[in-house]
Amino acid sequence: MAGQTDQLIKPGSGRGLLDVYADRFLLKLLVRKEIKVRYRGSVLGLLWSYVKPLVQFLIYFVALGVFLDLQRGTPNYAIYLFAGIVLVNFFTESLSNATRSIVDNRDLIRKIYLPRELFPVATVWVSAAHFFPQLLVLIGACLVVGWTPSIVQLAAVVLIFLMVAVLATGLGLLFGAMNVYFRDSENIVDMIVMVVTWASPVLYVWSMVERAMGPWFWIYQLNPMTVAVEVFHWAFWEPTLKAEQSVADAMPPELLTVWLPVSALITLAVLFLGQLTFRRLAVHFAQEL
Amino acid sequence: MTSHGQVAILCTDLRKQFVLRHTRSLKEALVWLVKGRKGDLSKKFLALKDVSLEVKQGETVALLGLNGSGKSTLLKLISGVLQPDGGTVLTRGRVAGLIEVGAGFHHDLSGRDNVYLNGAILGMTEQQIDEKFDAIVEFSEIGEFIDTEVKFYSSGMYLRLAFSIAVHTDPEVFLIDEILAVGDEPFQRKCIAKIKELADKGKTLFVVSHDLDLVATVCERGVLLEHGEVVMDGDVDAVVSELRRRSLSET
Numbered sequence: 001m002a003g004q005t006d007q008l009i010k011p012g013s014g015r016g017l018l019d020v021y022a023d024r025f026l027l028k029l030l031v032r033k034e035i036k037v038r039y040r041g042s043v044l045g046l047l048w049s050y051v052k053p054l055v056q057f058l059i060y061f062v063a064l065g066v067f068l069d070l071q072r073g074t075p076n077y078a079i080y081l082f083a084g085i086v087l088v089n090f091f092t093e094s095l096s097n098a099t100r101s102i103v104d105n106r107d108l109i110r111k112i113y114l115p116r117e118l119f120p121v122a123t124v125w126v127s128a129a130h131f132f133p134q135l136l137v138l139i140g141a142c143l144v145v146g147w148t149p150s151i152v153q154l155a156a157v158v159l160i161f162l163m164v165a166v167l168a169t170g171l172g173l174l175f176g177a178m179n180v181y182f183r184d185s186e187n188i189v190d191m192i193v194m195v196v197t198w199a200s201p202v203l204y205v206w207s208m209v210e211r212a213m214g215p216w217f218w219i220y221q222l223n224p225m226t227v228a229v230e231v232f233h234w235a236f237w238e239p240t241l242k243a244e245q246s247v248a249d250a251m252p253p254e255l256l257t258v259w260l261p262v263s264a265l266i267t268l269a270v271l272f273l274g275q276l277t278f279r280r281l282a283v284h285f286a287q288e289l
Numbered sequence: 290m291t292s293h294g295q296v297a298i299l300c301t302d303l304r305k306q307f308v309l310r311h312t313r314s315l316k317e318a319l320v321w322l323v324k325g326r327k328g329d330l331s332k333k334f335l336a337l338k339d340v341s342l343e344v345k346q347g348e349t350v351a352l353l354g355l356n357g358s359g360k361s362t363l364l365k366l367i368s369g370v371l372q373p374d375g376g377t378v379l380t381r382g383r384v385a386g387l388i389e390v391g392a393g394f395h396h397d398l399s400g401r402d403n404v405y406l407n408g409a410i411l412g413m414t415e416q417q418i419d420e421k422f423d424a425i426v427e428f429s430e431i432g433e434f435i436d437t438e439v440k441f442y443s444s445g446m447y448l449r450l451a452f453s454i455a456v457h458t459d460p461e462v463f464l465i466d467e468i469l470a471v472g473d474e475p476f477q478r479k480c481i482a483k484i485k486e487l488a489d490k491g492k493t494l495f496v497v498s499h500d501l502d503l504v505a506t507v508c509e510r511g512v513l514l515e516h517g518e519v520v521m522d523g524d525v526d527a528v529v530s531e532l533r534r535r536s537l538s539e540t
Binding site (some may be wrong): 012030032036040110112 | 308315316318369372377381386410414415425496
């Protein structure tokens with residue numbers, strides 16, 4: 001955007017996510033503001049982003065692990081559970097905040113032109129800032145029970161983090177833009193958030209789904225979040241299993257060779273679709289808000 | 290200030306139409322689609338009708354008109370917040386608005402954080418803000434309160450800081466919408482002096498204000514809008530007296 005003083009340009013015509021990259025400084029400030037403001041006036045402050053997932057974890061662990069006795073068939077069920085919860089929380093928090101981000105920032109959008117993609121992208125970064133401490137807790141817990149990951153597994157963690165961030169950004173752009181026109185969008189997202197925890201093998205094991213779905217299991221696997229959670233299990237939970245504990249079918253077949261690339265492609269398609277829709281709708285944000 | 294440079298703002302046949310939407314739920318929109326798009330979902334309102342305008346670099350232009358004549362709409366089209374429904378707007382160089390100062394402020398952040406956030410929102414880089422930070426604080430007369438959260442500021446302090454950031458953003462084209470009524474009289478004088486200083490430096494100013502006397506001292510050229518159309522364009526004093534004549538005859 002800089003150095004074009006000698007050219008006549010059309011105001012308010014951006015290049016979408018590329019402009020967000022060009023405006024990294026503003027993005028950084030927006031993220032920092034959001035983190036500072038989120039827990040303002042609360043005693044525990046940022047600790048809340050540990051307390052909430054911890055309580056959630058305990059509820060699931062007691063109800064499903066102990067009462068329904070899922071921990072019998074799944075050794076180190078606590079690790080299994082927490083790895084999934086942490087990842088799904090990152091996704092759901094990003095998506096629901098990104099969906100509200102445009103409407104929440106209406107005062108700014110109505111008055112000053114900015115690349116509007118900044119707002120959903122910033123919320124995903126904020127969620128990432130809450131995700132990392134939880135990830136550290138997870139790693140700590142894994143190390144306690146004897147975690148020995150390979151380099152490939154560590155690389156997979158990074159890849160999955162990026163994939164979930166991109167997926168949340170893409171969906172956030174889509175629903176965030178739609179939310180300006182139809183506030184129903186928030187409710188649709190609330191529903192997606194509710195479903196996602198149960199539509200991925202966070203609380204149960206994938207083989208239970210395969211038994212129920214039979215030849216239709218591939219539909220279940222088309223959900224990128226399902227694959228993301230399974231890869232997280234492969235990276236965090238599976239390397240903590242001892243020889244006598246190891247489960248025969250810890251991972252679905254062809255997880256890394258087929259499903260991971262398929263999910264990555266779906267994720268990129270979602271991002272593309274989200275950006276396309278966002279650009280179409282963003283033209284009239286200022287007057288519709 | 291007689292030799293003006295290249296074109297800074299070029300508007301050709303600008304048309305802007307607002308939809309006064311009645312519905313805001315998916316259900317109503319679906320029902321409307323299913324019924325074969327019968328009837329109009331919304332009422333339309335034409336805010337600007339074929340406005341053409343050319344502003345040269347270094348010109349100081351006052352945009353005048355009664356309420357609802359389309360002044361703010363035109364300003365928003367130039368800043369890029371709104372997109373035209375017809376015609377084109379072109380601008381040269383960085384355009385920044387002193388439009389509703391403080392729009393980017395957050396009450397729970399300190400003055401210092403807000404200077405950075407608002408500066409970046411108005412298009413400044415990190416180095417530019419670092420360089421001008423002291424000047425911004427000094428101009429705003431906030432002093433030691435710069436590290437206090439903005440919510441504890443008096444409304445005067447708040448506006449002074451916001452205005453101070455805005456005038457230090459240093460764009461080529463300044464859009465100013467009704468913000469000259471900032472703070473008490475000494476500060477107001479300071480603001481006007483600052484704006485005149487910008488004009489003398491060869492910045493393009495595009496001012497919307499209802500304070501006609503003030504506008505006449507800051508600007509050279511006047512453009513009169515009425516019901517979304519340019520009805521007069523010329524020397525600011527002539528345009529101001531024409532507006533006064535028209536508003537008298539309307540009452």
